[in-house]
Amino acid sequence: MKALxxxxxxxxxxxxxxxxxxxxxxxxxxxxxxxTKDTAVxxxxxxxSGSAGLLTAGAAAAASIWVYKYHLFNxxxxxxWAWVAVFLLEDLTYYWFHRLSHERRFWWAAHxxxxxxxxxxxxxxxxxxxxxxxxxxxxxxxPLAFLGFPPAxxxxxxxxxxxxxYWIHTEAIRRLPRWFEAVFNTPSHHRVHHARNPRYLDRxxxxxxxxxxxxxxTFQPELDEEPCRYGLVKNLGTFNIVRVxxxxxIGIAQDVVRQPxxxxxxxxxxxxxxxxxxxxxSATLKAEWEARQAAExxxxxxxxxx
Amino acid sequence: xxxxxxxxxxxxxAAVAVLVGLAAWAKIAKPGSPLDDARARALLAEDFPxxxxxxxxxxxxxxxxLAKSGATALLLxxxxxGYVCRQIPWAQALAASFKxxxxxxxxxxxxxxxxxxxxxxxxxxxxxxxxxxxA
Numbered sequence: 001m002k003a004l005x006x007x008x009x010x011x012x013x014x015x016x017x018x019x020x021x022x023x024x025x026x027x028x029x030x031x032x033x034x035x036t037k038d039t040a041v042x043x044x045x046x047x048x049s050g051s052a053g054l055l056t057a058g059a060a061a062a063a064s065i066w067v068y069k070y071h072l073f074n075x076x077x078x079x080x081w082a083w084v085a086v087f088l089l090e091d092l093t094y095y096w097f098h099r100l101s102h103e104r105r106f107w108w109a110a111h112x113x114x115x116x117x118x119x120x121x122x123x124x125x126x127x128x129x130x131x132x133x134x135x136x137x138x139x140x141x142x143p144l145a146f147l148g149f150p151p152a153x154x155x156x157x158x159x160x161x162x163x164x165x166y167w168i169h170t171e172a173i174r175r176l177p178r179w180f181e182a183v184f185n186t187p188s189h190h191r192v193h194h195a196r197n198p199r200y201l202d203r204x205x206x207x208x209x210x211x212x213x214x215x216x217x218t219f220q221p222e223l224d225e226e227p228c229r230y231g232l233v234k235n236l237g238t239f240n241i242v243r244v245x246x247x248x249x250i251g252i253a254q255d256v257v258r259q260p261x262x263x264x265x266x267x268x269x270x271x272x273x274x275x276x277x278x279x280x281x282s283a284t285l286k287a288e289w290e291a292r293q294a295a296e297x298x299x300x301x302x303x304x305x306x
Numbered sequence: 307x308x309x310x311x312x313x314x315x316x317x318x319x320a321a322v323a324v325l326v327g328l329a330a331w332a333k334i335a336k337p338g339s340p341l342d343d344a345r346a347r348a349l350l351a352e353d354f355p356x357x358x359x360x361x362x363x364x365x366x367x368x369x370x371x372l373a374k375s376g377a378t379a380l381l382l383x384x385x386x387x388g389y390v391c392r393q394i395p396w397a398q399a400l401a402a403s404f405k406x407x408x409x410x411x412x413x414x415x416x417x418x419x420x421x422x423x424x425x426x427x428x429x430x431x432x433x434x435x436x437x438x439x440x441a
Contacts, residue, residue: 008314015321019328026332033336034329035386043322051315118388119336123325229352237383237390237418247417254416292356 004152006159014166018122021172030172032121037239039123044241045113046126056133063142064151073148083157086149087208090141090157094207097140099218102202102282108271109248110135116244118231120194125169130245161207165190185210188222195228196235198289201282233272233285335387340368347373350380353391363425366407370423372399381411381421390418404428 024030075082101111110131117124132138144154165185173187181188185206193204203220206213213219222228236244248271255266262275272281280288341349346364350357350373361374369384379399381392392413402411409428411421 011318015325018325022325022328022332022334025334033334033387034332035335035388036326036330038386039329040322040326043325047315047318047322050318118386123329231388234392234417235385235388235390237385237392237413237415237421239386243416243419250416289355 004156004159006156006163010163010166014122014126017167021122021170024172032170032172033119034121034123035119038117038119041239041241041244042117042119042123042127045130045244046123046128048241049128049130049132052130053133056138060133060138061151061155063139064145064154067142068145068148068151071146071148075148075150075153077150077153082149082153086144086153086157087160089144089147089149090154090161091207091209092212093140093144094158094161095205095212095216097137098205098207099216100140101137102205103270104268105248105252105271105273106267107135107137109252110137112232112248112271113244115194116232116236118235120169120171120191120228120230122166122169124194125166131249164208169194181210183209183211189213189219191228191230192220192222194230196231196233197226197229198285199223199226200228201233201286233280233282338384338387341365341371341382341384342368346371346382349382349389350391354380354393361430363423363430365424366426367424370421372409372423372425374399381413381423383418383421383423392418392421400429402428 021030021032022034025032025034075085098111101107110129113129114124114127117127129135141154141158145151168185168187168190170187171191175181175188176184176186180186185204185208189204189206189210192200195201200220203218204210204213205218210219236247238244252266256263259266259275265273265275270281270283272279272284277284339345341364343362343364346362347359350359350371354375357375357378357380359373359375359380362371363373364371371382373380373382374396375393377396378393379396381394381399383390392415394411394413399409399411402409404425404427407426408422408424411423413420
């Protein structure tokens with residue numbers, strides 16, 4: 001039986017919606033910026049990520065099937081409650097996968113390329129990792145199989161989540177109704193996630209439901225007074241797709257070779273970690289920004305008083 | 307590898323080519339004009355907030371800038387319709403090769419291998435000594 005793959009089914013929608021976004025922006029009807037080389041890198045990453053994923057997909061599927069052999073409960077794929085449960089648990093798993101992918105350098109090395117564009121448009125959504133399978137984050141979904149969700153059900157739900165997250169990579173949609181913004185991940189919430197402004201760093205990890213960020217205190221709303229600046233804290237200076245895909249891995253290797261006794265810190269510390277603290281992590285950047293804000297606040301108060 | 311996968315990949319590659327072509331045709335990159343002093347300072351301030359700029363050299367083609375901030379050189383280079391910043395020791399910037407009106411700085415960074423900035427001359431002339439001013 002051929003498995004249902006939401007991503008493959010959605011591919012024509014991906015193509016048509018990018019055409020739509022470009023044409024509407026060209027006509028001045030929607031906000032979107034596309035730069036040719038940036039678009040080529042994003043779409044090239046997306047095109048080849050599928051092939052790269054195949055290298056480890058077999059191992060991931062085999063692990064899932066093996067774990068499922070020892071499952072705790074019999075969860076039927078035909079029950080509505082089972083789909084509700086897998087939706088919630090898969091989305092919670094995604095939140096922690098995504099948070100790990102930002103907060104620990106080993107997994108950031110696989111995820112960084114998705115954030116490497118200075119643009120935020122539908123093509124950015126397809127700037128997908130080539131090394132996610134090797135980084136082994138698929139293991140985070142194994143507990144769902146152990147609980148008793150059939151591996152095919154988990155795979156379908158992961159696909160649905162990926163397709164959902166596609167359409168939120170746009171500046172064309174400003175804000176959605178308040179109830180929707182309160183519960184779901186939206187273009188506005190995800191713009192914050194892709195921003196490099198210190199205030200916005202390491203925020204809004206959600207997949208489909210933004211409630212996890214609210215629950216685990218990583219939520220940050222988009223503020224009109226602080227427009228998002230997209231990309232990395234240290235933006236890439238190249239459109240070379242191989243460098244985009246592997247630069248952080250090479251950076252880790254260089255650091256470990258240079259200072260092997262700090263290997264664990266360089267590999268599993270937060271991105272930007274260094275033994276002497278000479279580099280900047282998200283935490284230090286945020287702390288510096290907060291200190292500047294605090295220093296500027298009294299000045300502003302004096303100005304107002306004057 | 308099965309035939310369906312190859313057909314799917316080939317069709318996707320063709321779609322990518324069409325979309326990239328469409329993006330090029332649309333000319334909807336971020337609006338930008340050659341850098342001037344104020345814009346270069348603003349962009350450097352985004353990446354290096356709170357840093358004092360002692361001196362600034364904006365590229366003659368408006369596609370980059372180099373600033374001295376204490377013992378550090380701040381580099382700003384255009385990439386597509388965006389910009390990339392890096393900092394290096396000032397001595398390294400002074401030693402950068404200058405050829406055909408461009409300085410080329412090897413950044414030793416996989417994500418940004420080099421910076422190329424068009425300047426009229428490099429290294430900059432040292433400021434006149436105080437005795438010269440008195441004369």
